[in-house]
Amino acid sequence: MAGLYIHIPFCSQRCTYCDFYFVTTQKTHAGFVEALCREIEIRGAVYGKLEPIETIYFGGGTPSQLAIPDLERIIEAINTHFDASNVLETTFEINPEDASSDYLRGLKNIGIDRLSIGIQSFFDDDLKFMNRVHDSVQAKRVISDVRSEGFNNFSIDLIFGVPGQPSEYWSANLDIAQSFEVPHISTYNLTVEESTPLANQVERGLVIPVDDEESMNQFAFTMDYLTGRGYDHYEISSFARPGYKAVHNHRYWSHENYIGCGPSAHSFWWNGLPAERWSNVRNIKRYEALLLQYVAPVEDKEHLSLDMLADEHIMLKLRTQDGLSLNELEEKYGVDLLTERLQDLADLEEGGLIYPIRNQLIRLTDLGKTLCDTVTAKLLPSEDA
Numbered sequence: 022m023a024g025l026y027i028h029i030p031f032c033s034q035r036c037t038y039c040d041f042y043f044v045t046t047q048k049t050h051a052g053f054v055e056a057l058c059r060e061i062e063i064r065g066a067v068y069g070k071l072e073p074i075e076t077i078y079f080g081g082g083t084p085s086q087l088a089i090p091d092l093e094r095i096i097e098a099i100n101t102h103f104d105a106s107n108v109l110e111t112t113f114e115i116n117p118e119d120a121s122s123d124y125l126r127g128l129k130n131i132g133i134d135r136l137s138i139g140i141q142s143f144f145d146d147d148l149k150f151m152n153r154v155h156d157s158v159q160a161k162r163v164i165s166d167v168r169s170e171g172f173n174n175f176s177i178d179l180i181f182g183v184p185g186q187p188s189e190y191w192s193a194n195l196d197i198a199q200s201f202e203v204p205h206i207s208t209y210n211l212t213v214e215e216s217t218p219l220a221n222q223v224e225r226g227l228v229i230p231v232d233d234e235e236s237m238n239q240f241a242f243t244m245d246y247l248t249g250r251g252y253d254h255y256e257i258s259s260f261a262r263p264g265y266k267a268v269h270n271h272r273y274w275s276h277e278n279y280i281g282c283g284p285s286a287h288s289f290w291w292n293g294l295p296a297e298r299w300s301n302v303r304n305i306k307r308y309e310a311l312l313l314q315y316v317a318p319v320e321d322k323e324h325l326s327l328d329m330l331a332d333e334h335i336m337l338k339l340r341t342q343d344g345l346s347l348n349e350l351e352e353k354y355g356v357d358l359l360t361e362r363l364q365d366l367a368d369l370e371e372g373g374l375i376y377p378i379r380n381q382l383i384r385l386t387d388l389g390k391t392l393c394d395t396v397t398a399k400l401l402p403s404e405d406a
């Protein structure tokens with residue numbers, strides 16, 4: 022079973038911190054929708070024959086910039102070129118300002134059953150700082166609106182580590198989410214990515230990023246707060262009430278196959294070695310032009326050896342609540358971490374970063390989760406070189 026990711030590269034304005042691929046100038050979406058459906062056809066002719074689709078995820082950009090008839094057309098293309106008869110979850114990213122009742126009803130009618138809402142903060146000054154389109158009123162209202170339209174399975178994104186944010190805002194954001202009994206929350210630390218407006222503000226001294234210690238404290242607070250209120254912390258950024266873990270995202274952490282369609286979308290396919298990962302062109306005009314000629318719009322392709330996959334597996338699994346299974350690592354990837362890294366594992370355990378190994382599982386403690394990259398770097402087999 023594979024996953025399908027659909028990248029919709031439109032936004033109405035640029036958030037200061039964002040380095041995803043999107044355009045803000047497109048007046049009409051018809052050419053893009055046509056090209057996207059053609060890519061779905063091309064991918065379906067190869068990969069659709071190999072595995073049925075289990076999950077579909079519309080991300081962006083802002084998928085909710087597309088009108089319902091356009092989305093309907095895309096879903097029709099998916100159903101035509103892939104076996105989507107047993108899809109478990111169809112997630113759609115939506116911004117609060119787009120979530121009118123009519124639009125939500127339209128999404129429901131075309132089979133969307135999970136929403137991921139880009140709220141980021143319930144405070145107007147945070148939202149202004151980030152240059153989001155919506156305001157705090159819309160951020161709160163969207164939650165009751167999605168419920169009224171029958172969406173019980175939804176997630177909200179919240180961002181911590183916002184420069185200049187009064188200290189009480191972050192806990193208040195979590196209080197508000199919790200008071201609405203939001204079933205799934207993804208929390209992200211605001212990072213300064215290259216070539217973003219935020220990076221420019223930092224370079225010019227207009228914004229001073231939150232320091233690492235403060236970000237770590239906010240993350241530690243988040244873990245305590247949400248797990249203390251019934252949320253499962255099942256992946257570093259992801260918290261879910263029982264029954265609401267994201268199915269699609271799980272495949273990214275488990276080396277399961279997925280196909281990405283749309284400009285800049287990534288795909289991963291492992292069906293014998295080497296595994297393949299490729300990314301599409303990050304330019305909508307080039308994307309459309311290539312597809313007009315029936316050419317797959319690939320920009321980069323990488324072949325992954327078993328050693329490279331093992332490195333990734335360690336990195337990805339340490340992020341999860343399930344943890345890194347030493348048995349799976351040995352049987353599937355040929356790495357005997359317990360023998361090769363006995364001293365490193367002992368050091369990590371002594372430093373309180375991992376729990377004592379039980380049932381052949383390495384799992385991060387809460388302290389380890391705040392220092393996940395450090396733990397990963399210490400355990401990567403390639404560090405031997």
Ligand code: SF4
Pocket residue numbers: 031032034035036039040041043081082083116139
């Ligand atoms: S809406 Fe999302 S994709 Fe668009 S600029 Fe903002 S963060 Fe980036």
